[in-house]
Amino acid sequence: MKARRQAAILELIDRDALRSQEQLRRRLQRRGFDATQATISRDIKELGLVKRSSDGAYQRLGAGSNPATALAALERVAGEFLQRVDQVQHLVVIRTGVGQAQPLASAIDRAQLAEAVGTIGGDDTILVIARDVRRAAALTRRFERLAGR
Numbered sequence: 001m002k003a004r005r006q007a008a009i010l011e012l013i014d015r016d017a018l019r020s021q022e023q024l025r026r027r028l029q030r031r032g033f034d035a036t037q038a039t040i041s042r043d044i045k046e047l048g049l050v051k052r053s054s055d056g057a058y059q060r061l062g063a064g065s066n067p068a069t070a071l072a073a074l075e076r077v078a079g080e081f082l083q084r085v086d087q088v089q090h091l092v093v094i095r096t097g098v099g100q101a102q103p104l105a106s107a108i109d110r111a112q113l114a115e116a117v118g119t120i121g122g123d124d125t126i127l128v129i130a131r132d133v134r135r136a137a138a139l140t141r142r143f144e145r146l147a148g149r
Helices: 002-015 021-030 037-047 067-081 101-111 133-146
Strands: 082-088 091-096 116-121 125-130
Touching: 002 021, 002 037, 002 101, 021 037, 067 082, 067 101, 067 133, 082 133, 091 101, 091 133, 101 116, 101 125, 125 133
Parallel strands: none
Antiparallel strands: 082 091, 091 125, 116 125
């Protein structure tokens, strides 16, 4: 339930400029999530959401920021969500829990890893397309490290 709620939060803030936890709570409620302010506050912290200086709306950590911040966000999200990594030639397949692939795929994209061409994220699986087999192996090792293996 937590992973799905957090995925819904990310989807909501990506789509609309939500400036308060109350706005976020009402939007979540419309989607069938009954969350308290304390729960939403914890989710915001765990997801690393920050407020934009331009309008005060929530955004993902690393959105429009420097590469070091985006890499830190990737490390945090990968450490929490990544369950398994497999390499198939120049492709890297990442498994997560249900509803966790999108936040992790987004963090990978925002980190702009030199080895990766792009990602495709499903519900619990991410396909990372590497530039070549050697870089896919490097990505696999990097993701395993991030997952604490």
